[in-house]
Structures are given as C-alpha cells and as structure tokens.
Amino acid sequence: MLIPHPILGLRDAQEFTYLGDASLLDRPDGMAEGASEAFHDYLYLRDNPAGEHRELWFHEQGDRSWLVVTRNTLTHEITKAELARDVALARRGVK
C-alpha cells in the first residue's frame, strides 16, 4: 500500500506503524461524570467497519507525523490522508 502523505507525497506503508481507529483522537475527559465507563469504551471497543475506515498511521521511518488515513478495509484502497493534528484541531473547533 502507498499512503499519500499530505507533505511528502506517496510513501510506502512500510514506513509507517499502525495504531487503529481515528476515534482514538477523541480521548474522553477523565474528570467528567462516568469517566471510567467512557475510558473502557474508548480503549477497548471498536466499530471495526467493513468498508471505509478512518485510522491513525505514524510515519515512524519518515517525518514522524501522525496521519489520519481513510482506507477501505474491503479493498485496501486509500482515498485520503490528512495530518492528524489538523483533524484533531478541527474536531475541537480550533481554526
């Protein structure tokens, strides 16, 4: 698989390590009500979809950036790669 790195262009997936579902960006608030249940779901439960999957890849053998890659788990086709930082900031509403 080749990952279209937003800064470096097409890079071999072997340069990356894989973490998992991009929802891992949304770490629960540890001080909130029901935090232990929220952390259980965050850490252990997965949607694990067959089809489009947004997931975190770390460019360990490259520029050491985290990417959110959109990939089809049925075909391995990669349709999008974004810097995880941009995705995380956008989710928190930071411009």
Next chain:
Amino acid sequence: MRYSAARVLWEGLTGHKGWTRAWRDPEPKPQYDIVIIGGGGHGLATAHYLASIYGQHRVAVLEKGWIGGGNVGRNTTIIRSNYLLDGNEPFYEFSLKLWEGLEQDLNYNAMVSQRSIINLIHTDAQRDAFRRRGNAMILHGAGAELLNAEQVRREVPFLNFDNARFPIKGALVQRRGGTVRHDAVAWGYARAANSRGVDIIQNCEVTGFRIENGKVLGVETTRGYIGAGKVGVAVAGNSSRVMAKAGMRLPIESHVLQAFVSEGLKPVIPGVITFGAGHFYVSQSDKGGLVFGGDIDGYNTYAQRGNLPVVEDVCEGGVALMPIIGRARLLRMWGGIMDMSMDGSPYIDKTHIDGLFFNGGWCYGGFKATPASGYAFAHLLATGKPHDTATAYRLDRFRRGGMIDEKGVGAQPNLH
C-alpha cells in the same frame, strides 16, 4: 453410515456405490431451540457437542457460504496447548485432549498427527520465559520439555544454528502438539452433528436479529425468518459485523493473517517449528508441502489477502532459519480474517441480550481451540453457565481488569 476399514474394503469390492452424503441439505424449519450462526469449525463443533453431550437435537447451524469455506479451511492446521496464563492453559489443554479422542468421537479420519511442536530459544531471557511457560504447562498436565542447543540439533539438524542475530540456544517442546487435516475437522463435525439431527443450512446468511424486550426471538436470513430459543454466534473474522446487527460494539479488530504452501517436497520437517524472533513458523503436510506463515499484516482489513511486505518478511524469516528452503517454490498463498481481541485471548460469553450468546475473538489461534471452543460454547448455550475451562473468557473482563494478555502488550490488537 458408520465408516470403518471393513466398509472401505466392501465398497472397494462393490464399485463404491454404497457411499451416501455425509450430511443432509435440509430446508430451514420455522423454529429451533438453538440456532448457531456460522458453519465453521467452532459452530459445527458447538452443534456436535450440543447434540452429543447436552442432549439438544432441535439445533440448526446457519452458514452464509459453504461448510468449511471460512477460516477452518484457511489456517495452518497446528494444534498445541503451550500457554502460560491460568485463564488460557486449562482451556487449551482440554482442547488438546479432545483432539486426541476426536476421530473416535466423530468416526471420521481427521488425520490428527501429534508430531510435536518446537518453539526455538535464542536468548537467556527467552529461555527463562519458556522455562516458566513449560512449568505452567506441566502444572496443567500438558507436558513440556526444555531442550538445549545440542538436543535441538539432533532433532532438526537442518536449521541454521549460528545465525548472527538469532543463534539457536535451545527449544521448548510439546510432544503432544502437531497438525490436523483442517477441512476434515469441519466435515467430521458436520457429519457427526447431522447424524444426531442437527440441521446444517448452507447458503443462508443472517441479515439481522429479531430482538424484543431485550430477548432474542430469532434471526432474519436470506432464506427467511428462523425462530430460535437461543442464538449462538460463532463467526470469527466477521464478529463485529454480525454483532453490530444486534447493536453491539465488540473489543475486536479484524486483521489479515497470511499463510503459504510450497511445492511438495520429500519429508524433511518432523513436526512444527516456530521461530518467534523471526516471525516464522512451519510444518510439513502429509502431501509434502511446507505449510508456513508469520505475523499478521497489522492493519484493519476484511480483504482475504495481504500485502507483499509481510510475504517478504515471512520468507526472509524462513530462509534465515532454514537456508535449505531457499530454492523451494511457493505454490499458494492466501489470507484469512482474524478477530484480533484486545488482550489476544478469546470470548465465550452471554451478551446483555437475553438468549444471545457470543463466541469469537480467537485471534490467529482459533483452529487449535476448535473442539474446546465448541464444547464450552455448547455448555454455555445448554446450561447458561460457562464451562469450567472457559470462565475467564468474559466480554466484560476489561471493565474488571481481568485481561488474559499472554504477550503483555496491552489493548493493541495488531501486536498480539
């Protein structure tokens, strides 16, 4: 029909006209006591033990494709019970004991071959860990031997003992480990379950559950609605997809594990050899092909094929360990989809939905567990209580801190 040597002889003399179908092809009935989703090894074994041990005969196995067409036909056929942790070892040892009596139980030649499994040791730390694991195995009656390098050399002299990175310093051996003809496991369980009245319904995909007031009433399928007192799901690889139809999210990711078979060679490898440090394990089939594999690819996927970097990694490991296979040609390679769980151990448990039971999360170790998984799942379905050897395989164990993490790598499925 009972199979026997006399039967083979008789059929041989009378033109093989007396053989009958090994199992029926029934239409689904409107209602069963127990419906098993998934006609793989685990589902069929569950049906067999439900009928033979727990006296349940109104049982159906629903399979979306054909019997033996899923992971039970895509694995590398190894059986062993060399685990460390208390949650696992009694279960896998129970499984190995069931393997040892399987062919008599099923009246089917599954080619159970206890040709031993050798786990190689390369460092002092690894020897310590394997010694500890061997002791755990001995405590649970599984048997284990620790060999030094000289003893390993006597058994498998063709290995490269002086690899610069991973020189072979010894091995942990389980003599009772070995291989089994995987397809025959599916066929044998299907035939045995069928003979006790279990309906095996192929080409019947479950499309949804009918759940009312927190109780499951039956399943919607491509062949119509089928009512059920209880529903057991054993669809490892696709567990998340099926359980999502019941509104559940699971502690599972689906990953691909690739396997390989070389051209047929003369007998060279006496048992199963695992080279954990180099991500390679190998055995030789009765046809002579080297059956080998390595690590999972490491990313979520439902495609039953992997990518080339892992092929290269596995083959490098193989040639580093056994330079003699460098000229062997690869005949086939394929991928199977694994339920990778959050601690590397499986689940056999009831769900929060009354009457709905779940069996899955087998990672890449489901084949060896087939008999015990079926037995324990049948026990749970019939009695509502977990089998003595499977009490740790609860879905809520992460909430309670009850992880069964053999490798100790935490909630990172692609590292187990």
